Amino acid sequence: MRARTNATALAEDRGTTPGGVVVTGAVKDFVDPHGELLHVLDDIDLDIAPGEFVAVVGPSGCGKTTLLRAIQGLETLTTGTVTVAGCPPGEIATGFVFQRASLLPWKTVARNVSFGLDLRVIRSGGGAGGDRAARDERVAELLELTGLAEFRDFYPRQLSGGMQQRANLARALAIDPVVLLMDEPFSSLDAQTREKLQRDLQRIVLQDGTTTVFVTHDIREAAFQADRVVVMSARPGRIARVFRVDEPRPRSAEFQHSDRLAELARDIWTELHDGGTPRDTGGAST
Amino acid sequence: MATTRKPISFGAAIRGRGARAEGAGRAVRAGGRGVKARRGAISILGGLALWELAVRVLHPNPIQIVGPSAIADAFVQLAGDGTLWRDFTVSMQQFALGFLLAAAIAIPLGLVMGASTRAYDYGDPWLTILYTTPNVALAPLFIIWLGFGNSSHVAIIALVAVFPILINTIDGVRAVEAEWSEVGAAFRANRREVFAKIDLPGSLPYIFTGLRLALARALVGVVVADLFGASAGLGYLLLNSAQAFKTADVFVAVTVLAALGVFLTAALRYLQARLTPWGPSNGSSR
Numbered sequence: 045m046r047a048r049t050n051a052t053a054l055a056e057d058r059g060t061t062p063g064g065v066v067v068t069g070a071v072k073d074f075v076d077p078h079g080e081l082l083h084v085l086d087d088i089d090l091d092i093a094p095g096e097f098v099a100v101v102g103p104s105g106c107g108k109t110t111l112l113r114a115i116q117g118l119e120t121l122t123t124g125t126v127t128v129a130g131c132p133p134g135e136i137a138t139g140f141v142f143q144r145a146s147l148l149p150w151k152t153v154a155r156n157v158s159f160g161l162d163l164r165v166i167r168s169g170g171g172a173g174g175d176r177a178a179r180d181e182r183v184a185e186l187l188e189l190t191g192l193a194e195f196r197d198f199y200p201r202q203l204s205g206g207m208q209q210r211a212n213l214a215r216a217l218a219i220d221p222v223v224l225l226m227d228e229p230f231s232s233l234d235a236q237t238r239e240k241l242q243r244d245l246q247r248i249v250l251q252d253g254t255t256t257v258f259v260t261h262d263i264r265e266a267a268f269q270a271d272r273v274v275v276m277s278a279r280p281g282r283i284a285r286v287f288r289v290d291e292p293r294p295r296s297a298e299f300q301h302s303d304r305l306a307e308l309a310r311d312i313w314t315e316l317h318d319g320g321t322p323r324d325t326g327g328a329s330t
Numbered sequence: 331m332a333t334t335r336k337p338i339s340f341g342a343a344i345r346g347r348g349a350r351a352e353g354a355g356r357a358v359r360a361g362g363r364g365v366k367a368r369r370g371a372i373s374i375l376g377g378l379a380l381w382e383l384a385v386r387v388l389h390p391n392p393i394q395i396v397g398p399s400a401i402a403d404a405f406v407q408l409a410g411d412g413t414l415w416r417d418f419t420v421s422m423q424q425f426a427l428g429f430l431l432a433a434a435i436a437i438p439l440g441l442v443m444g445a446s447t448r449a450y451d452y453g454d455p456w457l458t459i460l461y462t463t464p465n466v467a468l469a470p471l472f473i474i475w476l477g478f479g480n481s482s483h484v485a486i487i488a489l490v491a492v493f494p495i496l497i498n499t500i501d502g503v504r505a506v507e508a509e510w511s512e513v514g515a516a517f518r519a520n521r522r523e524v525f526a527k528i529d530l531p532g533s534l535p536y537i538f539t540g541l542r543l544a545l546a547r548a549l550v551g552v553v554v555a556d557l558f559g560a561s562a563g564l565g566y567l568l569l570n571s572a573q574a575f576k577t578a579d580v581f582v583a584v585t586v587l588a589a590l591g592v593f594l595t596a597a598l599r600y601l602q603a604r605l606t607p608w609g610p611s612n613g614s615s616r
Contacts, residue, residue, distance in 0.1 A: 118512065118515055118516060134518065148510060148513065148528065148532070149532075149608050150534070150606065151608075159513075159517060159527075162527075163518070163519055166523070200608075201608065
């Protein structure tokens with residue numbers, strides 16, 4: 045299952061140290077407000093290679109967001125383990141991009157992007173001048189990378205939805221995460237903005253060889269971006285099938301509108317809705 | 331004309347400042363704002379003219395009602411012999427002390443009660459009981475405890491002003507927590523960092539709303555405290571004039587109180603626009 049992707053090789057060339065994510069026997073039970081026990085995750089095993097891009101799709105309530113939050117350490121598992129680059133969640137820097145607009149409205153774009161770095165500067169004792177200079181440089185770099193440089197002094201509500209999600213992404217990337225976790229980050233955007241951001245994300249995560257776990261309910265979005273698409277079944281959430289997408293990253297705009305992608309998306313759709321694929325097409329395999 | 335227009339155009343100027351910070355997109359409405367100010371001025375001036383006309387045509391008993399010109403005459407007279415200035419300064423002093431005392435108690439207490447579930451659980455029953463009790467009913471107690479002097483007046487004003495600030499601060503912190511504490515958690519912020527970096531700045535607009543509500547109540551407190559016994563103050567002027575059937579003087583006291591309310595609210599709104607430039611409530615009219 046563990047794949048050495050082109051992203052890994054690329055990251056190693058750059059001398060960065062990517063980390064993988066290993067989820068073993070993950071079970072999560074919730075007690076709902078009526079006192080009923082809900083099995084949200086049921087025995088999930090997932091081994092994500094350093095630098096790999098994995099998309100998770102599944103029906104609403106299948107626990108895909110819970111899985112992502114468990115990797116981030118925002119949620120504790122009932123049983124099972126999660127490791128990020130061999131460590132428990134929370135010890136290694138992981139970036140989290142929320143679904144809804146989660147920028148702090150009282151901070152400008154630049155201050156939002158530097159939020160995680162600000163916390164580090166505070167912890168290092170108020171910050172030597174060097175820390176701050178490094179932080180400001182990193183923030184400027186990310187604003188440039190996400191195309192927000194000229195909006196650095198804007199407040200979030202002055203930005204479009206697409207720009208807000210770019211800023212969210214920049215904020216998550218600012219702390220140089222080994223793993224980037226994204227929870228339906230583009231779901232509230234219009235189709236055109238979404239496709240553009242998908243292509244931009246390709247480029248951005250490959251640049252540092254960042255391992256990416258991307259939760260979405262948009263099958264095409266999943267198949268376009270990911271090395272592997274993990275299909276989860278409805279509650280209790282299990283991994284129904286894993287599709288591999290054999291197309292070198294970064295993926296092009298041509299691939300975004302290719303018949304191959306459409307075909308692959310159809311296969312994944314069939315798996316999601318009928319629980320099995322009657323047809324076997326090239327490009328997809330378990 | 332000029333004096334009547336003043337508070338209206340002042341308020342409009344403040345709203346205009348907030349709008350400029352919001353960006354060019356809102357500039358379209360600037361024309362509408364000028365129209366709004368003009369209509370407001372016409373409405374007030376027209377109302378005053380009608381009032382004056384009605385009094386001159388109908389000749390009502392001057393003990394029951396007097397026209398704006400008679401009120402203006404009374405104003406000039408009261409201002410001329412120094413009575414109004416003495417009553418005004420006494421009331422303003424009591425108001426300022428009471429209001430600041432209320433804010434100094436309510437803001438820190440509200441932050442603690444908003445941020446700590448335990449503090450909230452212990453404090454909320456008291457808050458409910460005290461808030462639903464007509465606060466003015468407690469005024470005689472303060473006079474028993476503190477005498478007829480300034481301190482009982484300050485205490486009564488602080489009592490009526492403390493609850494709106496407290497309740498809004500608590501609600502603010504809780505709303506901000508619910509919305510953004512996850513962002514803090516995702517960036518590994520500890521409790522103290524969440525409080526300083528998220529709860530505190532995020533609840534500022536709510537605190538300002540509380541201050542604005544408290545301001546109106548504090549002015550009521552100024553009058554009510556005077557009714558329980560005073561030797562100077564706008565409430566004293568009001569009561570004294572009413573008992574002597576000096577109806578025009580009653581209207582002078584009411585007008586000064588109304589002008590104070592309008593001016594202080596505008597000042598607070600100006601402060602809010604400066605301190606919360608991102609503010610969601612900048613553009614609101616209340």
